[in-house]
Amino acid sequence: MNQDAVLQVKEVTKSFGGVKAVDKVSLDVSKGEIVGIIGPNGSGKTTLVNLITGFVKPDSGMVLAGGKKLTGLAPHRIAGLGIVRTFQIPRPYHSLSAVKNLVVPLYSSRIMHTIGGKLGDRDTVALDILEEIGFERDAHVPYKLASAFSEGYLKRLELARCLALRPHVIIMDELFSGLSVSEIAAMIPIVERLQMNGMTIIMVEHRVRELFQLAHRVMVMNFGEKIAEDIPELITKSEIVKQAYLGVT
Amino acid sequence: MPERRKERLDRGIKVRTEGIYAISSWRGIAYALLPTFSFVVGMLIIPLVAPSMTWQRITTLACIFALLALSFDFLAHFVGIVCLGGAFFTGVGVYISGVLNSAFGLPMVITIPVATIVGAAICTLFLLPCLPIRGIYFAIVSLMYPLLFSRVIQALEIFGGTDGLPGLATFPNIWVELYFIIPMTLILTFGLRRLVNEDFGIVLQAIKDNDQAVKASNINITWYKTKAVFIGSAIGCFAGACLAHLYGWVGLSLFALDFSIFPIAATVVGGVGTLVGPIIGALILAPLSEMLRAFGPLRVVFYSLILAGLVVFKTEGLLPFLQRKYHQFEHWTEV
Numbered sequence: 001m002n003q004d005a006v007l008q009v010k011e012v013t014k015s016f017g018g019v020k021a022v023d024k025v026s027l028d029v030s031k032g033e034i035v036g037i038i039g040p041n042g043s044g045k046t047t048l049v050n051l052i053t054g055f056v057k058p059d060s061g062m063v064l065a066g067g068k069k070l071t072g073l074a075p076h077r078i079a080g081l082g083i084v085r086t087f088q089i090p091r092p093y094h095s096l097s098a099v100k101n102l103v104v105p106l107y108s109s110r111i112m113h114t115i116g117g118k119l120g121d122r123d124t125v126a127l128d129i130l131e132e133i134g135f136e137r138d139a140h141v142p143y144k145l146a147s148a149f150s151e152g153y154l155k156r157l158e159l160a161r162c163l164a165l166r167p168h169v170i171i172m173d174e175l176f177s178g179l180s181v182s183e184i185a186a187m188i189p190i191v192e193r194l195q196m197n198g199m200t201i202i203m204v205e206h207r208v209r210e211l212f213q214l215a216h217r218v219m220v221m222n223f224g225e226k227i228a229e230d231i232p233e234l235i236t237k238s239e240i241v242k243q244a245y246l247g248v249t
Numbered sequence: 250m251p252e253r254r255k256e257r258l259d260r261g262i263k264v265r266t267e268g269i270y271a272i273s274s275w276r277g278i279a280y281a282l283l284p285t286f287s288f289v290v291g292m293l294i295i296p297l298v299a300p301s302m303t304w305q306r307i308t309t310l311a312c313i314f315a316l317l318a319l320s321f322d323f324l325a326h327f328v329g330i331v332c333l334g335g336a337f338f339t340g341v342g343v344y345i346s347g348v349l350n351s352a353f354g355l356p357m358v359i360t361i362p363v364a365t366i367v368g369a370a371i372c373t374l375f376l377l378p379c380l381p382i383r384g385i386y387f388a389i390v391s392l393m394y395p396l397l398f399s400r401v402i403q404a405l406e407i408f409g410g411t412d413g414l415p416g417l418a419t420f421p422n423i424w425v426e427l428y429f430i431i432p433m434t435l436i437l438t439f440g441l442r443r444l445v446n447e448d449f450g451i452v453l454q455a456i457k458d459n460d461q462a463v464k465a466s467n468i469n470i471t472w473y474k475t476k477a478v479f480i481g482s483a484i485g486c487f488a489g490a491c492l493a494h495l496y497g498w499v500g501l502s503l504f505a506l507d508f509s510i511f512p513i514a515a516t517v518v519g520g521v522g523t524l525v526g527p528i529i530g531a532l533i534l535a536p537l538s539e540m541l542r543a544f545g546p547l548r549v550v551f552y553s554l555i556l557a558g559l560v561v562f563k564t565e566g567l568l569p570f571l572q573r574k575y576h577q578f579e580h581w582t583e584v
Binding site for chain 2: 053055074075076077079080084085087091092093094095096100101103104105107108109110111161162164165
């Protein structure tokens, strides 16, 4: 057993009706690692994220974080333990400005009694986070309503919401999807910097090229099952992965 | 023929008095304060200009409806809970203060606060199971409760059964009544407006926009929704408690559907999401309904026509319309 595993997924299974969305998937994530999860559409990647973060309850198996059982906890409690996620489709608060979008995580019980919560200047903290992930720090952009932002900014706002919770594990559910090549190029250094600051990152991604550039380890899923887990270089050579992705027999 | 469209521009003084710049001149201060000031003063002088005791009575009833509309608007626009439980709130408030007054002989100064707090707790408890359900389902459940309660009271013959509880304490005179309810309406309106701009209100608005993201932000949304429903039902129960002492009587008719539907009409007419709008809406609709009594059986027809007209031609609501006229001027430009 890996001693510095911050997150352990143990044989989780989830069926929706007769379909096994996730079938006995196990995954160990060590501290400071970037783990990629790839797989064709409908292979159960997002369901796995939902299982880890408590949005979906598993039929069997469990998820542990630093020895503590996450399975059965409500989503907000798991977020309170510092394991946060972004959503595949951005979920901003449309009627609030970008800065006020961050007021919500800063008002959470995890942050409430620290700097940015009731202590210190919250607006500065919010603006710092926004700047860190690529919002212009000027008199205009952070105060625009979330409904006025483009897809690229909304994805960043998703990430900002996670960062405001000062997590130690971030699960990014298709952070790069829907972004242009140049927007992705701007995001990659941000993710790298987060990892260098000691954060553990799980990336669910369709953009394989960019993912392989970042990830230390990649897990491949197909029809709810884990079919491969290795370093990126070996994954690209794996026959079984080619088969799943390209349909080559 | 060239096409024309209406162009709306902010008035210069609006731009000059935004935020802290309002204190740059007396005129700026006056401009920024005038809407609130006229609303408060307007509310306070209604009793003085009301032509007769009947109209003063109608004003107090309008304020009761205004409070219910306020509660509806708060829950619907700032928390995203469509609550048709106006009748439920008033019914619970009315019966608690009625029973406390008639069975235990407690004075009004005790029954009204107790009915507000205990009533809100009871309403919240009953609505708690449906809090995770969003949208129309919550509305239906909250609409059903008043029917349930009134039938239970009828069937079990408790709290006076179908006869109700007569002979409750009433306000000493109409002036006390008016100058208790109107300032309370004002305090609750501005208190709520303050609340929705605080962090607590921002979280509620975030829950309305996207509850999944709030869950993912380490915030227990059910707890926040519970608090919001408590606030909403406390306002409704307070209105109900006042109603018991206005009538000096408590009965099953105070669970009537009017208390659920009228606040929605008032909110739509006044402007959804403005908090002050629903008050203005209720203060227009309640007297209007009385004035139309002259038409006898046709009263409802005219009332419905006016309501439909207001909704069709001023969809945004009266208050947003007035705000726009105050802050902007319009002119036609060629496209």
